[in-house]
Amino acid sequence: MTVLQLIFLLTAATTLASGMMVVASPNLVHAALWLIMALAGVTVFFVLLEAGFLAVVQVAVYIGAIAILIIFAVMLTRHVAADSQSQVTRGWWLAALASLLLFGGLLAMLTQIPTLTAGAPVLPGNPDDIVRDLGQSLVSLDQYVLPFETASVLLLAALIGAIVIALPPKAAGAEGGEP
Amino acid sequence: MLDQWIFAAFLLPIGLVIPAVPILLAALLSPHKPNSIKQSTYECGVETVGETWVQFKVQYYIFALVFVVFDVEAVFLFPWAAAYNMMPLYMVLEGVLFILILAAGLIYAWRKGALEWV
Amino acid sequence: MIVVLTDPFGWIGQTLLGLLARLGLPVATANLLITLLSAVVLGTICMTLGALITWIERKIVARFQDRIGPNRVGPFGLLQPIADGIKLLTKETVTPNGADTVVYNLAPVLAVMSVIGLWAVIPLAPRLVGSDINVGVLYVVSIGAIGTLSIMMAGWASNNKYALLGAFRTVAQLVSYEVPMVLALLVPTLLAGSMGMGAIVEKQAGLPFIVLAPLAALIFFISSMAEAGKAPFDLLEAESEIVAGYNIEYGGLKFGMFYLGEFFHGFTIAALVAVLFLGGWQGPLASSYPLLGLIYFLAKTAVVYFGVMWVRFSFPRLRIDQLNAFNWKFLTPLTLAVVVVTAVTDKLAAQMGFSRTGALLGANALLVLATVWLIGAYARSTRRRLEPVVDESAAAAQA
Numbered sequence: 074m075t076v077l078q079l080i081f082l083l084t085a086a087t088t089l090a091s092g093m094m095v096v097a098s099p100n101l102v103h104a105a106l107w108l109i110m111a112l113a114g115v116t117v118f119f120v121l122l123e124a125g126f127l128a129v130v131q132v133a134v135y136i137g138a139i140a141i142l143i144i145f146a147v148m149l150t151r152h153v154a155a156d157s158q159s160q161v162t163r164g165w166w167l168a169a170l171a172s173l174l175l176f177g178g179l180l181a182m183l184t185q186i187p188t189l190t191a192g193a194p195v196l197p198g199n200p201d202d203i204v205r206d207l208g209q210s211l212v213s214l215d216q217y218v219l220p221f222e223t224a225s226v227l228l229l230a231a232l233i234g235a236i237v238i239a240l241p242p243k244a245a246g247a248e249g250g251e252p
Numbered sequence: 253m254l255d256q257w258i259f260a261a262f263l264l265p266i267g268l269v270i271p272a273v274p275i276l277l278a279a280l281l282s283p284h285k286p287n288s289i290k291q292s293t294y295e296c297g298v299e300t301v302g303e304t305w306v307q308f309k310v311q312y313y314i315f316a317l318v319f320v321v322f323d324v325e326a327v328f329l330f331p332w333a334a335a336y337n338m339m340p341l342y343m344v345l346e347g348v349l350f351i352l353i354l355a356a357g358l359i360y361a362w363r364k365g366a367l368e369w370v
Numbered sequence: 371m372i373v374v375l376t377d378p379f380g381w382i383g384q385t386l387l388g389l390l391a392r393l394g395l396p397v398a399t400a401n402l403l404i405t406l407l408s409a410v411v412l413g414t415i416c417m418t419l420g421a422l423i424t425w426i427e428r429k430i431v432a433r434f435q436d437r438i439g440p441n442r443v444g445p446f447g448l449l450q451p452i453a454d455g456i457k458l459l460t461k462e463t464v465t466p467n468g469a470d471t472v473v474y475n476l477a478p479v480l481a482v483m484s485v486i487g488l489w490a491v492i493p494l495a496p497r498l499v500g501s502d503i504n505v506g507v508l509y510v511v512s513i514g515a516i517g518t519l520s521i522m523m524a525g526w527a528s529n530n531k532y533a534l535l536g537a538f539r540t541v542a543q544l545v546s547y548e549v550p551m552v553l554a555l556l557v558p559t560l561l562a563g564s565m566g567m568g569a570i571v572e573k574q575a576g577l578p579f580i581v582l583a584p585l586a587a588l589i590f591f592i593s594s595m596a597e598a599g600k601a602p603f604d605l606l607e608a609e610s611e612i613v614a615g616y617n618i619e620y621g622g623l624k625f626g627m628f629y630l631g632e633f634f635h636g637f638t639i640a641a642l643v644a645v646l647f648l649g650g651w652q653g654p655l656a657s658s659y660p661l662l663g664l665i666y667f668l669a670k671t672a673v674v675y676f677g678v679m680w681v682r683f684s685f686p687r688l689r690i691d692q693l694n695a696f697n698w699k700f701l702t703p704l705t706l707a708v709v710v711v712t713a714v715t716d717k718l719a720a721q722m723g724f725s726r727t728g729a730l731l732g733a734n735a736l737l738v739l740a741t742v743w744l745i746g747a748y749a750r751s752t753r754r755r756l757e758p759v760v761d762e763s764a765a766a767a768q769a
Contacts, residue, residue: 077254102470102473103473106473106523109519120254120257120261121254123254125256125503125504126331126508126565128505129505129508129509129511129512130508130512132512132513132515132516133323133327133515134320134323134324136512136515137511137512137514137515137518137519137548138316138320138323138515138545139320140519141316141518141541141545142313142316142317142320144522144526145312145316145538145541146313148538149309149313200256200503200505201504201564201566204334204335204504204505204564204565205334205335205563207331207335208330208331208332208336209339209343211331211332212332212335212339212343212347213343218346221328221346221350222346222353224328225325225328225349225350226353228324228353228357229353229354229356229357231321232321232354232357232360233357235314236314236317236360236361236366239310239313239314239317239366240314240364240365240366241310256501256502256503256504257501257503258405258501259408259409259490259500260487260490260500260501260503262405262406262409263412263486263489263490263501264483264490266409266413266486267484267485268479270414270416270482270486271417271478271479271482271483271627272479274455274459274626274627275475275479275624277623278458278459278461278623278624279463281459281460282459282460282461282462282463282622283460283462285462286464288467291464291465291466309538311542312538312539312541312542315542315545315546315694316542316545318549318698319545319546319548322549322552322553322702323549323552326552326553326556327508329556329709330507330508330559333559333560333565334563334564334565335563336559336560336713336716336717337563338563339717341718341721344713345714348713348714351706351709351710354706355703355706358698358702358703361698362699367695367698367699368691369694369695
């Protein structure tokens, strides 16, 4: 068992446990915080896969922007109450059985693919070149320039849509001052 | 290449431990005499009235939202900037087009009054 | 002895390696141990430096305000931070009713961690950098985001509606000012052709980037100061406003940690500006004598930090709506313009053979002129719009 494998197993256990706590936690804000821990686990996976750029993007965008957005949304709804009912449904053992069967089936199917059992893929060049290749591929005419520009239009659409939905109608006038 | 991350991987937990040690020390050294008045939450000198919730102000949410969009945009632009030295002019202009489309979004938000704080 | 002086860090590393090898450890484990030791040393230095900086700030603010500052405790008041530390250590920490214990205690720890973590990527001397990752710039952004999260946690876990309100407003400010900061960071990446801090410093061997991109440096400086909550952007933790914001329910050393983290964040910003725009450890003879490189870096950081303090003690506080208007209506469009202009100008200058420095300086100057003209036009139109109102009220007052 190499050190990398050990780190991977620990991180996988943490991420899965945090993921389960997201769903099982009765307090919504706690669930958001467990989500942040799960996202941090994914960051470690990216680092282990030698995708440093994606790891920092994960922290910067997911934990730094999206998690904060989720926490805002959770906290700004009135009276963040803890869910007082049981967090587990009555037929939970059926669900556990179904997911175990699904896991077994997927595992059986995936081991049929011959290339999957090979070692870790060797990345070309040094990490600097990888990021530069990514940058160049985003704007080069025979690679991904069209999805790149379409992504900006998509972001524009998301921005406009969110503002249209979130902004209160001006008819009532401004609320009295800031809280 | 993974060796580069080892220092950061060590520094972050150490950064967690270093402030935690004085705080634990303080918990040991400081007096511990709780009473109900000391532990009541602060409300400018009067008794706490009402539950702890805050009036919904959509402005907070909109700022976070616009930030998400611009953060994702910046994340797309960083590889473009890193590869800057090996790009001909038209590739630079494609990145500029990306920025201009999102600047149009900022102008839309401005005109709609989404960036006002009241 | 000469070897020690010319490359003390390398010599220390070699000696430790030799020591550990003689104890029988394989090289890889020895390297790991040395990395762990250096991380501990860096963390400890950060904390002590943070305490020292509180003393420096108090002395300098005193001089700005024509008084002396702490001078009772120890020579020149140098032991003042220790006295403050002992005082905070022995204060009773009162946990408010209904506070979420884990989150409440985790918040100050996370706030300090987010500042210490930044030092992992800052190149201190030619071959002395913690983690020479090639995405250092984005790493800085992401670790800063963890600090924002810790404030949100602090505000919510205190079970106090004023803390929550203060935390919301603080996070809204921090999140808003991250936009121009991240966009301004695109400019040194562009000029250096890499996101790694080490590469950015190496590319500044001839000319620091502040000459090539003064506007971007200024924007980064201003938005990082807002990110660190330093005046004039410190509305949300000032005592007269919303009663110290998210800090209300924190006492004793937990508050001390927030306080220390914030002061140290100011210093870290100065270090980042020095690395990204002033050339970090670059200077005459720095590549052959790493110790000189460290001295240059510290000197540049000190100069920028003095600038941070100068701004802090000279300007009045901004109101929250002024804060947000300044960010979204001025800084963000300006930053976008700076990135676009820098990218296009540099490429054009390279292709047509103009001097890169001259073209970029000229472009920056044009942008400044355009901005000043735009602001002037806006002010004129506002004045014209408000003139009838002013005339009316003057006439009504006379009547």
